[in-house]
Amino acid sequence: MKFSVFAILALAPLCAQPPSSVVQVAPGTPAIKPPQAPADAPVAEVKPDTIVIEAANGKKYTAAEVDQMLLLLPPQYQQQARSQPQAAEKILTQVLFLQGLAELAAKEGIDQRSPYKEQIDATRTQILANAEIMLHHNVPVGQGEQEKYYKDHPDKFQEAAVSVILVSFNPNPGKAVPGGKKLLSEDEAKAKIEDLRKQIVGGAEFSKLALQYSDDPSAAKDGAFGTIKRSSPYPDVIKNAVFGLKPGEMSEVIRQPSGFWLIRLDRMQTPPYEQVTDQVTAEVQQEKFQTWQNSVLSQYTVKVDNPAYFAPKPAPAQLQQVR
Secondary structure, three states: EEEEEEEEHHHHHHHHHOOOOOOOOOOOOOOOOOOOOOOOOOOOOOOOOOOEEEEEOEEEHHHHHHHHHOOOHHHHHHHHHHHHHHHHHHHHHHHHHHHHHHHHHHOHHHHOOOHHHHHHHHHHHHHHHHHHHHHHHHOOOOOHHHHHHHHHOOHHHHHEEEEEEEEEEOOOOOOOOHHHOOEOOOHHHHHHHHHHHHHHHHHOOOOHHHHHOOOOHHHHHOOOOEEEEEOOOHHHHHHHOOOOOOOOOOOOOOOOEEEEEEEEEEEEOOHHHHHHHHHHHHHHHHHHHHHHHHHHOOOOOOOOOOOHHHHHOOOOOOOOOOO
């Protein structure tokens, strides 16, 4: 494995990225769990204040200090450093090299010069803002608070069992469809789905038409699609249609990028609290976070007082070549 100055410089942005959440590391705690040693191999205990590396300039570093260095590296480099002493020498050499460059730059006042000062300030702002967001996003929620939220917002936890009919069309006319299947044009598909809806309104069985004409895999189950929740990753137009129906009702034709849908609500149910505790917690946390975010945002909402400042500026005059 070969390392170079260019390699570590390329990794520097990764190492500088803040963790997604604040992690408290006790001195001497490995940044990543080292590989298991063989059962018969003696494991030497390394205390946090034990010297484990020495740089060429004579400075020595303890296990706790090396742990902090490795903590900021991507996991694959942590793993290499903890399992291969030769790799550790090269990786930590490059880490100390970067730190040394940063110290030299600070001594020369580079951190106070433009554009570096502004870039450092922007990075600091981003890290602190993200930390504040994480602090308020993952707030603890008590059981009593969870149960009350579930009782007060039953509609948020509803689950809709639906059946569907899909009539697909070719979203790129003139372009072959993978697999060689021939699809209808959009106009043809729309006419077909509207005719199917008319038949169902006239008394035809939804399930039989789904089995015969639907392009969705659920056709094999007479159109039984499954369950849709308000949190399901479907387009809002789909979820709004579903949760606007009563059991037994059918939606209007719904256009999507590659097909038209008919959706019938078979039944609506709300699962018991014990089955949705994680979702309840997430809903409460999100609501609290949104309230906090809106309160902070309201203090910094901008209103333009002088539109002329933001108006497009005329392009500077260009010199014309004299012929």
